[in-house]
Amino acid sequence: MSQSYKNKYAVILGGSAGLGLATAKKLAHEGMNIIIIHRSRRSVVAAFEDAVREMEVSSCEIISYNTDALNPKKRQETVDDILAKLGKGVIKLIVHSIARGNLKPLYDTEGGNTLSNEDFKGTLDAMAVSYYDWVSAFAKAELFTPSARAIAFTSEGSSRAWPQYAAVAAAKAALESISRGIALEFAPLGITSNCIQAGVTDTESLRLIPGSDKMKEMAVKRNPYQRLTLPNDVANAVYLLTRDEASWINGTTIPVDGGEHIR
Template sequence: MGTAKNISKPFALILGGSKGLGLATAKKLAAEKYPLIILHRDLAIDLEQVEIAFEEIREIAPAFYSFQTDALNPLRRKEQIEKIKTLLGSSGRVGVVIHSIAKGNLKRMLPEGSEKSLSAEDLRITADAMAFSLYQWVQELNLAGTLASDTRVIAFTSEGSSRVLPSYGAVGVAKAALQALVRQMAVEFAPVGIKVNCIQAGVTLTDSFHKIPGSDKLAAYSLKRNPNNRLTQPEDVANATYLLCRPEASWITGNILIADGGEHLI
């Protein structure tokens, strides 16, 4: 579960914090002395490695709680928010919400051979996971009274939201929907002090990226495009996320911040 030490900052809640961008962000925020709550859903075979990563966080975070749960299940979401309220007590609040859930379908619209084609249900499931769940979590956390008055909500998107990538149709639609949600949420949640932004990361060699068909070719092409002659690292995205969490970023909301070393310019 976790530990508790001296806490001077509001909690950061990371949805999908056991790998990739979510884990890198967790490590960065822990180093900056944010207490953390991480929700993750991993296969049993991966849990040992996840726990090793979490132990590193546990050593430096002022408080750390992790839950292996399905953050996309409406019933589990309600149960988890109740657990969070109990952890926070009467005075604690969540001041950072990071959405790093990666669950998407990578089927083609015109399949090859015996492959199945992308269906409307595939589109819905992907958009529910990678876009709509952001709104559902923020809405319910706000209704439960668990969010701080200057909460920062940050989600991760990709260049595929506006460009065609192989087998990326469902994820691209979800990322475009996510960006539209971020803009709408930034305006409608502004009266209660919630700031909502999105970070567009460059191609990053995460587990999710490697699942994309032709990911090796995509990585090579992105490396060739990048003026800094390297691919984006999870730590690059974590650093950008932290910038949006700082007090100085309190007037930034509704934006898509590109953190790719200039890759999108070429």
């Protein structure tokens, strides 16, 4: 176990599957205690609990909150509970991996259901503003360690267009901007903030996007290594950013895609 992780915790927002769960597993393997905040349906709770038991083999503490991370009251209750259980200055890392967006077209020639103002607001709140909400809540509660890290998962969609992805794309662009703001304005607390732009990864969230099979096919062709990004690729990058040697990386968006973005 790294001494820099001793008695330190990583908070994973949206850690029950995909990139978030892979990150939790990697950090647990490296000796960091894990707090997973997720919203899991009954049908997937058993699989999530199995994953938690696997992480516990690493002799680190795993704390799980199955709650609505977007509800201000639930957020404060969770922060208060963490503070009561663990005390101040224990959170080394917060990872934002919440994927809850509206996938609808902007325009439908047949008069079908299109994105509404509320769809945009809900997606932006879930996938962008909530990053700031949680960082701010932990900071106010003095839960962060000195030299803490805040990391959010973005995608190439923040600067590209894809059918029925406009609300999520807007949220990803906003997320990157919020991350830069956190990098600047939370610096006095010793907190860095960065986004990881994962390559196309075959997760449940990706499969919900209309045309995702075509997206995966195109990604493999563009990628110099001719494969999709894996959740573990992203988890490894998160781990690297938690290292002491990464303390001067701040306010940027880092592609973790094997070079997919260069083509």
